[in-house]
Amino acid sequence: MRSTSSNARDRILTAANKLFYAEGIRAVSLDTIAAKAGITKKTVYYHFKSKDDLIEAYLVSRDQPNLELFRSWFEAAEGGLPDKVQAIFQNIAASARHPKWKGCGFLRTAAELANMPGHPAMKVGAAHKKKFEAWMAEEFQAAGRELAPYPAHDLARHVMLLLDGAFSTILVHRDAAYAEAAGEAARVLVAGALGGASQRA
Amino acid sequence: MRSTSSNARDRILTAANKLFYAEGIRAVSLDTIAAKAGITKKTVYYHFKSKDDLIEAYLVSRDQPNLELFRSWFEAAEGGLPDKVQAIFQNIAASARHPKWKGCGFLRTAAELANMPGHPAMKVGAAHKKKFEAWMAEEFQAAGRELAPYPAHDLARHVMLLLDGAFSTILVHRDAAYAEAAGEAARVLVAGALGGASQRA
DNA sequence: TGAAGTATATTCACTGGTGAGTATACTTTG
DNA sequence: CAAAGTATACTCACCAGTGAATATACTTCA
Numbered sequence: 364m365r366s367t368s369s370n371a372r373d374r375i376l377t378a379a380n381k382l383f384y385a386e387g388i389r390a391v392s393l394d395t396i397a398a399k400a401g402i403t404k405k406t407v408y409y410h411f412k413s414k415d416d417l418i419e420a421y422l423v424s425r426d427q428p429n430l431e432l433f434r435s436w437f438e439a440a441e442g443g444l445p446d447k448v449q450a451i452f453q454n455i456a457a458s459a460r461h462p463k464w465k466g467c468g469f470l471r472t473a474a475e476l477a478n479m480p481g482h483p484a485m486k487v488g489a490a491h492k493k494k495f496e497a498w499m500a501e502e503f504q505a506a507g508r509e510l511a512p513y514p515a516h517d518l519a520r521h522v523m524l525l526l527d528g529a530f531s532t533i534l535v536h537r538d539a540a541y542a543e544a545a546g547e548a549a550r551v552l553v554a555g556a557l558g559g560a561s562q563r564a
Numbered sequence: 565m566r567s568t569s570s571n572a573r574d575r576i577l578t579a580a581n582k583l584f585y586a587e588g589i590r591a592v593s594l595d596t597i598a599a600k601a602g603i604t605k606k607t608v609y610y611h612f613k614s615k616d617d618l619i620e621a622y623l624v625s626r627d628q629p630n631l632e633l634f635r636s637w638f639e640a641a642e643g644g645l646p647d648k649v650q651a652i653f654q655n656i657a658a659s660a661r662h663p664k665w666k667g668c669g670f671l672r673t674a675a676e677l678a679n680m681p682g683h684p685a686m687k688v689g690a691a692h693k694k695k696f697e698a699w700m701a702e703e704f705q706a707a708g709r710e711l712a713p714y715p716a717h718d719l720a721r722h723v724m725l726l727l728d729g730a731f732s733t734i735l736v737h738r739d740a741a742y743a744e745a746a747g748e749a750a751r752v753l754v755a756g757a758l759g760g761a762s763q764r765a
Numbered sequence: 766t767g768a769a770g771t772a773t774a775t776t777c778a779c780t781g782g783t784g785a786g787t788a789t790a791c792t793t794t795g
Numbered sequence: 796c797a798a799a800g801t802a803t804a805c806t807c808a809c810c811a812g813t814g815a816a817t818a819t820a821c822t823t824c825a
Contacts (some may be wrong), residue, residue: 371800386679389590392784403802405787410800414785465678473736474675477666478587480738489737513752521726521749524742528729535674536690537681541725548722548753551714555756572774593810604776606813611774615811771822777815784809791802 372410374400379421384468388418388475415482418472422487425468430494437502444506445554448499448522452546455529459539466534470527496523503556513556525549573611575601580622585669589619589676616683619673623688626669631695638703645707646755649700649723653747656730660740667735671728697724704757714757726750 378399382391393414397404411417433451440450458464465471469488476482499519529545579600583592594615598605612618634652641651659665666672670689677683700720730746 387590387676389588389676390679393786394784404785405803406801408786466675470732470736471675471678473732474667474672475588475590477672477735478591485736492733492736517745517748520742520745521752524726524729524733524746524749525722526729527732527736528725528727531671531674531728531732532693532725534678535671535686535693535728541721544718544721545725547718548725551722551753551756552749555752594812595810605811606777607775609812766825768825769823771820773820774818776817778813779815780811780813782810785807787804787806789803789805791800793798793800795796795798 371400371402371406374402375407375410375417376420376424379417380424383418383421383472384465385463388472393417415484419483419487422469422472422484422491426487426491426494429469429491430498433495434498444503444557445550447502448553449546449550451526452529452542452549455526456539456542456546459533459542467527467530470530471534492523492527495526496520499523503553507557518552518556521552522549525552572601572603572607575603576608576611576618577621577625580618581625584619584622584673585666586664589673594618616685620684620688623670623673623685623692627688627692627695630670630692631699634696635699645704645758646751648703649754650747650751652727653730653743653750656727657740657743657747660734660743668728668731671731672735693724693728696727697721700724704754708758719753719757722753723750726753 375396378396379391382396382399393404393407396417397407400407407417411420432454436451436454437447440447469491472484473488476485479485496516496519499522500516503515503518525545525548529542532541532545533539576597579597580592583597583600594605594608597618598608601608608618612621633655637652637655638648641648670692673685674689677686680686697717697720700723701717704716704719726746726749730743733742733746734740
């Protein structure tokens with residue numbers, strides 16, 4: 364049994380999650396993370412081979428939970444496809460009103476690591492965003508062929524662009540209303556693709 | 565004559581521009597900037613009261629030039645409103661293919677300073693984005709009342725969201741094609757707002 | 766006019782503190 | 796016991812910001 368070990372590893376990852384997300388990757392030292400996890404820095408280096416490694420692990424740990432969250436918002440929403448897509452944005456708006464909200468960890472990490480394109484964490488971020496896009500495309504595909512002249516994967520990409528635009532813009536303005544605006548735009552695109560007259564909310 | 569003075573200040577600002585943009589705000593030290601500017605760190609502190617102050621000056625110096633660039637792309641484009649809007653995105657795609665391109669300096673700075681909401685540089689960034697949005701709204705307003713059920717300022721905000729989405733997404737994937745996708749989405753929205761059938765490229 | 770004084774601009778050398786990462790030794794537990 | 800896990804205590808590099816001194820140019824007024 365390596366229960367103690369995993370405990371330490373988990374505590375490190377939990378601390379890293381909170382601190383990296385709250386303060387940013389470069390603003391947080393391993394000393395601070397170790398302190399928050401209640402262990403020594405050397406123990407951090409026992410479980411992770413470098414800070415970059417821990418950054419990568421941080422993003423890996425967020426991948427599935429974030430996607431699940433989007434999925435649950437989408438599924439819980441009443442109404443048609445436009446409504447379900449819009450619901451994602453409305454939920455983001457709600458999240459963004461919490462004072463601890465600091466944007467999308469993947470996007471912020473990508474911004475901080477823009478000078479290290481090959482960084483392993485970048486790959487995790489890119490994969491995460493691709494998964495979101497692919498999932499959206501699936502949903503659109505499943506929802507019917509009515510969107511013929513507007514391929515599902517194009518529409519999915521456009522929605523994803525609006526989503527990341529919302530994340531970035533809210534962060535700049537500190538105003539969750541931008542997520543609602545993005546939701547309306549997404550709604551217009553999806554409704555339009557479905558061939559129906561684009562009924563706006 | 566204070567020519568020497570302005571020279572030093574300008575050199576500092578030029579060096580800060582290049583380094584902050586290329587490496588990120590927190591990754592660059594004032595020692596590095598001073599070295600690049602060919603002066604002493606103390607001289608940096610003579611002209612700027614702190615690193616934060618220099619960060620702010622960096623963004624201030626980018627505000628007008630960036631807006632001018634967008635404007636020039638828009639004006640140079642042939643065709644109607646949808647084409648002119650789309651042209652902005654196409655030009656961003658072209659810029660993004662240069663190896664030195666590292667996204668939008670305002671967005672990346674906002675991501676790095678997410679833990680300091682009141683930071684002066686954040687205000688500069690927010691003001692910059694607002695100017696872009698306001699300019700777009702003006703253009704839409706001027707272009708006619710035909711977009712009745714889709715208020716010009718809503719449409720402007722949607723275009724801005726797509727733009728920032730493009731900036732972020734290109735950075736994550738290192739693929740300028742996302743700007744083209746965003747441009748198509750913007751084209752669909754603008755064309756749709758004009759009441760015409762949304763003819764896609 | 767020119768000497769004395771003052772503001773501007775710059776340098777060298779430093780401080781206190783923090784950063785990532787490590788050498789070594791202790792401790793737990795199967 | 797031996798291996799996994801953790802701690803103490805350290806290195807060396809860097810960083811934001813400063814103290815004290817100096818050089819240059821502009822201003823004042825005897």
